[in-house]
Amino acid sequence: MPTLGSLPSEKPRLELTFAANGSRHAQAAEITAVVTVTPEQLLEDGVPSALPDGSLVLITGTSPFRLRGRITTVLELLLQRMSRDGSTALAVSAAPGARQPFPAAIADRAARLGIALLITSAPTESWEGVQEEIQQSRLMFAERCAAQLSSLVQELPAQLADAQAMQRIADWLARVLACQVLVSEPERVLAASPATDAEQLAQAIIRQSVDGILPETLSGPHTQLISLAPASADTVLAVARKTPFDEADLRLLRHAAKLLGLVDQAHREYRAASYASHAARSAAFELLLDGEVAKARRVMANLAPGLLEPETARVFVVETQQARRDLAARRCSTSVGQQALVVPDPRDERRTLIVHPVRSDDDTGADVSAELTRLVGALGPPSLLGGSGVYSMALLADALNEAITAQKFAALQPSSVALSVHGSDLVSLLPQAEAQHWARRLLHPLMHDETQWESMRETLPAALAYPYTVAARRLRLHRNTVMRRASRAAELMRMDFASISDRIAVALAMELVTQPEASVSPRPTGSEPPSLALLLAAPQVNAWAQTLLRPVQADRRDLLSTALAWLTFDTHVEPAARALDLSEATVRSHLRALEGHMQRDLATLAGVRDLQFSLHVVTGQPDLRSDRPGLSVVAR
Incomplete structure (x- = not known):
């Protein structure tokens, strides 16, 4: 938009020069309109009743200042009206090279009123169209300002948590005004564009901190320092460039400073609210671990009404790199924060803990576990997810231990x-190379003949897991064929398939060598295969067994003794009851309790296997008969 200082250079045809009051402030005054009058109009009609704000009044025709008396009075009245209406300058036509045409009294009056006096030596025709040009320029300027402000508003964050909003506004300012931008508070830089600090900006901030003042212009005409107060009194916007800032630039800077202040204030309030929310959630989680469920519910009552009202819950653990823990916590909170309590683990800087209240028996938390599984997949390695089973709210410490153990299995x-220790597959927890070595040694009598191995691989898993009649129906073979193949396998391996321990060992070996990812690695020369007991001594298997039996050991009934007797008598209830001096109904009740605590079906060979192996790992009993040399067949 044209100013008194720019108009002579932008429109040289007007031949404008300052006659008086050509200060820097006057030159920066914007011209919004040109009002043309003649001396005759002033003398006959008097001073115009109103003038546009920011107008330049041009007196055309022969210079009236040869006259005295009345014209001087009219000019004084004109200057008063111009001052009242906010006009910027008075210009008169004069011959080229003419001396100061304004009387001293008029010049003094204009100086007191802050109105610039100019001379134009151009013919009146040269001013034709100037008014339209100024209006067009103003329109373009207004459109540009509107576009800039619209663009600036678009840089505002959609969320208070957007940490990049201030940097985006700084980058936008640097691009639009072609300047260096620094947003800082006394102890740190909040945003800089370009990233390297400008020397002029650093000097401006140092002077402001030393002098304790905040002038609008520091260390030269091309540096601006603007406080973000009242939104953020300690934060300042500093900018610098090689060319001067005009009034439009300064207005844009002030608007940007207001938005930066609001963003800074929003960030502070968001951090305060986030800290309070984080502290409350962490306190609630600690209370849950201590069994103080009622207190935890009161802590969360206002923050997440009803979240902790259910009586049961699952716990999940997400582990990732320490540097990515905050990111993982934010993503977990965004994904499942409405359904679960999400807190960073105060004891481990790599973990995020999630408590998902389970509202009914039909709700297993599948949606939350699926979302967390997707999230861990998106985070990529080495991220891990472990989960617990469904626990009472009062036992969430046990649920957390299980989830941490499961996360190790992950x-x-x-x-x-x-997603659960109870759901973890024992086969995947065994040391694979050693387990393959053990399994292939055990099954060697069946595997050395390829034709025999094909029939055994087809028949034996079902024959070990089911009665022969059921296995035959599942395999679509005759019962006698299944029985003959099973008897032949037991004979070749010197095993007794009436023994549950032998059936479990062979079934485990078959599963190991027939799984799709099983590798046939050569046996180390001269090395003996490890025993089954040694395989089960792996730390991860020990953790699995301890977690599996923990709820069993917490039962007031002696369920472990019942389990041991039942396994010793090859899963027959009657002799186990006699040995324990209990009724058969009591033994069956204990077995049902074991199934509930372990989440295993003891009517299946896989369920019995997990009971036997976990019991052996935790108590040392029962013995693993397949590990005894020379006792492959044991009579009863």
């Missing part, structure tokens, strides 16, 4: 996920 899974 490192052994291709998906990096283990």
